[in-house]
Amino acid sequence: xxxxKPLVPKDNDGMPVGKFLLASLRxxxxxxxxxxxxxxxxxxxxxxxxxxxxxxxxxSITNLTQEVPWGLWIGFDVVTGVAFAGGxxxxxxxxxxxxxxxxxxxxxxxxxxxxxxxxxxxxxLLLDLGKPWNVVNxxxxxxxGVSSVLFLVAWHFLLYMIAQLIEFSPAIAEWIGAKRAxxxxxxxxxxxxxxxxxxxxxxxxxxxxxxxxxxxKIHPLWYSEFIPILFFVSSIFAGLxxxxxxxxxxxxxxxxxxxxxxxxxxxxxxxxxxxxxxxAMLVYFFLQIVVFVHGKHWQYLDSRMGAWYLTEMIGFVxxxxxxxxxxxxxxxxxxxxxxxxxxxxxIIINRLNVTVIGFKWDAPVHxxxxxxxxxxTLTVLSIEIWIFRWIVRRMPVLRGSPAWVPDDH
Amino acid sequence: MGINRRNFFRAMGxxxxxxxxxxxxxxxxxRGDETEFYGILYDATRCVGCQSCEVACALANELPEPDPxxxxxxxxxxxxxxxxxxxxxAHETTRGEVYVKNQCMHCNQPACAAACLTKAMYKTKxxxxxxxxxxxxxxxxxxxxxxxxxxxxxxxxxxxDIVKCDMCFDRVKEGxxxxxxxxxxxxxxxxxxxxxxxxxxxxxINENPELYYDGIYGEDEAGGTGYLYLxxxxxxxxxxxxxxxxKSYPExxxxxxxxxxxxxxxxxxxLLGIHNATKNNSKTSEDxxxx
Numbered sequence: 001x002x003x004x005k006p007l008v009p010k011d012n013d014g015m016p017v018g019k020f021l022l023a024s025l026r027x028x029x030x031x032x033x034x035x036x037x038x039x040x041x042x043x044x045x046x047x048x049x050x051x052x053x054x055x056x057x058x059x060s061i062t063n064l065t066q067e068v069p070w071g072l073w074i075g076f077d078v079v080t081g082v083a084f085a086g087g088x089x090x091x092x093x094x095x096x097x098x099x100x101x102x103x104x105x106x107x108x109x110x111x112x113x114x115x116x117x118x119x120x121x122x123x124x125l126l127l128d129l130g131k132p133w134n135v136v137n138x139x140x141x142x143x144x145g146v147s148s149v150l151f152l153v154a155w156h157f158l159l160y161m162i163a164q165l166i167e168f169s170p171a172i173a174e175w176i177g178a179k180r181a182x183x184x185x186x187x188x189x190x191x192x193x194x195x196x197x198x199x200x201x202x203x204x205x206x207x208x209x210x211x212x213x214x215x216x217k218i219h220p221l222w223y224s225e226f227i228p229i230l231f232f233v234s235s236i237f238a239g240l241x242x243x244x245x246x247x248x249x250x251x252x253x254x255x256x257x258x259x260x261x262x263x264x265x266x267x268x269x270x271x272x273x274x275x276x277x278x279x280a281m282l283v284y285f286f287l288q289i290v291v292f293v294h295g296k297h298w299q300y301l302d303s304r305m306g307a308w309y310l311t312e313m314i315g316f317v318x319x320x321x322x323x324x325x326x327x328x329x330x331x332x333x334x335x336x337x338x339x340x341x342x343x344x345x346x347i348i349i350n351r352l353n354v355t356v357i358g359f360k361w362d363a364p365v366h367x368x369x370x371x372x373x374x375x376x377t378l379t380v381l382s383i384e385i386w387i388f389r390w391i392v393r394r395m396p397v398l399r400g401s402p403a404w405v406p407d408d409h
Numbered sequence: 410m411g412i413n414r415r416n417f418f419r420a421m422g423x424x425x426x427x428x429x430x431x432x433x434x435x436x437x438x439x440r441g442d443e444t445e446f447y448g449i450l451y452d453a454t455r456c457v458g459c460q461s462c463e464v465a466c467a468l469a470n471e472l473p474e475p476d477p478x479x480x481x482x483x484x485x486x487x488x489x490x491x492x493x494x495x496x497x498x499a500h501e502t503t504r505g506e507v508y509v510k511n512q513c514m515h516c517n518q519p520a521c522a523a524a525c526l527t528k529a530m531y532k533t534k535x536x537x538x539x540x541x542x543x544x545x546x547x548x549x550x551x552x553x554x555x556x557x558x559x560x561x562x563x564x565x566x567x568x569x570d571i572v573k574c575d576m577c578f579d580r581v582k583e584g585x586x587x588x589x590x591x592x593x594x595x596x597x598x599x600x601x602x603x604x605x606x607x608x609x610x611x612x613x614i615n616e617n618p619e620l621y622y623d624g625i626y627g628e629d630e631a632g633g634t635g636y637l638y639l640x641x642x643x644x645x646x647x648x649x650x651x652x653x654x655x656k657s658y659p660e661x662x663x664x665x666x667x668x669x670x671x672x673x674x675x676x677x678x679x680l681l682g683i684h685n686a687t688k689n690n691s692k693t694s695e696d697x698x699x700x
Binding site for chain 2 (some may be wrong): 058070096190210211215216
């Protein structure tokens with residue numbers, strides 16, 4: 001896989017755009033890779049399940065109940081997925097707002113990842129809607145539910161996807177050789193970045209704010225009026241851990257795309273990111289302590305949920321934080337990668353604790369996702385990775401821009 | 410350095426957009442106590458558990474006919490679902506068996522309506538909280554938000570509806586009584602304005618203090634509800650949630666929503682400022698946007 005021969009020129013160089021795009025449709029790489037062998041059956045099963053869901057209703061493949069109306073598809077696909085996609089706003093902040101040149105090589109791939117994440121999580125949201133054909137109502141309809149946090153989140157998803165597309169668009173222009181379009185689009189980057197960071201701040205916290213009205217339904221250890229702030233701060237290290245993880249995988253899988261220089265610089269980037277993660281986690285941990293003490297939650301610690309809470313706070317916040325600190329000090333690149341994995345597991349646990357595990361924790365019957373919900377979730381993930389791979393193998397995402405682009409990239 | 414024309418217009422545009430969006434996001438539902446909402450007073454001391462209200466409800470709303478074998482028994486909780494909007498439950502209490510009716514509470518400031526991003530769930534100015542098919546996306550955020558777990562979803566339908574009591578809004582508009590109130594043989598249900606109902610409830614408690622528990626469920630719960638309850642025993646014994654906050658539920662998200670416009674104005678300005686302050690760090694040409 002590492003040394004495949006490209007079938008088309010990497011970037012368009014004078015070919016008519018239509019012909020070039022047609023040539024790009026051909027598969028570029030081996031067909032029987034382990035990922036393909038696993039993902040194709042999952043996607044096929046998932047499509048069958050999605051058809052069943054649209055014919056017989058959401059209840060036909062999910063375990064959702066009248067008391068627990070949001071399950072895995074919201075709690076994991078949307079709430080957790082968007083936290084992981086937070087890397088895009090953090091990295092664009094570092095590169096375009098703070099002008100930290102060092103992180104430039106990972107901007108495009110991070111923005112692409114974020115963009116695809118949003119497209120697919122919004123897509124997953126459609127599967128969860130009872131009447132998805134009415135999804136346009138809050139956008140174009142005359143019925144703006146402006147007092148709804150979900151209204152804000154929906155609009156922000158839409159606007160942020162547009163902002164991210166603008167941020168990524170110079171790569172597409174370079175790929176198809178549209179020189180003038182590239183100039184115009186790259187002129188819009190900083191504006192899109194500023195708009196995108198503002199939107200991200202609000203909807204990362206907004207996803208937490210969705211649960212503010214469910215006061216008595218969420219376990220007190222996870223419910224507080226500070227959920228929005230906790231969600232926002234944790235999205236910083238959730239997103240960056242995803243960037244570290246994705247970067248480590250891409251560096252291996254798409255090695256042919258990455259220049260020698262970027263390859264050498266990658267470890268330095270990961271060390272820098274792990275330092276930021278460690279500090280963000282320290283802030284997050286202090287916030288959690290403040291929330292805990294402020295809410296006088298001591299009496300809950302001596303219970304099963306209390307033990308679970310401590311597991312989350314110690315095992316998946318303090319431990320990975322120390323691992324990040326230590327990996328930065330000792331420049332241990334493997335430890336960085338392990339820390340990112342532990343942090344990501346912690347984020348999954350945290351988001352599921354708020355949205356699924358701690359939701360109606362005291363009910364006699366608990367919601368547990370059905371295997372079909374899990375397969376559909378894996379289908380969404382697999383298709384996203386397919387599209388990601390398709391784009392990375394073709395467009396100048398990981399490799400440098402073509403020679404005609406003014407700045408070195 | 411400094412602000413050039415392009416950046417100036419960009420900042421203006423972002424601020425304008427923020428102001429435009431910000432204004433809308435301020436909206437909160439009407440304060441209940443300023444409007445004369447209609448409501449229903451349910452008196453558990455009068456209810457005989459005959460389920461006439463359930464039958465009337467099913468007929469009025471074209472729901473499946475209730476199963477005559479399914480009657481209230483103390484110890485089992487009958488829940489509302491997509492096929493029944495109102496149920497009678499029996500509870501074994503310190504003062505013998507007492508019946509209680511469960512349905513939508515028609516809050517003054519409903520969490521479901523504040524949660525709804527399409528205004529499908531809607532607090533009418535008459536008082537009933539209604540659900541509108543053509544606006545609903547089926548996102549079920551109303552169900553997540555409702556402190557009483559009232560809205561139900563048709564999980565086994567390709568075009569699912571949200572099902573809940575709408576206080577027979579169509580009948581109320583025509584000046585008729587809600588079906589359950591009209592058909593109650595024991596006069597356990599009274600329809601009227603909330604103000605009248607609270608007065609009536611107080612009168613009953615004052616005239617018969619030994620018969621009633623001293624309190625009206627729904628007067629303050631969740632910021633006040635359109636359905637009001639009188640009971641011979643503490644409401645907890647009737648399975649009513651007494652741990653709910655007295656503030657309205659939309660109040661909980663208000664702080665966040667109020668912060669949105671200010672972040673929308675301040676963030677872009679700050680970010681633009683930092684961007685301009687740091688851009689000399691990178692040795693770029695005049696066209697600094699070509700990053």
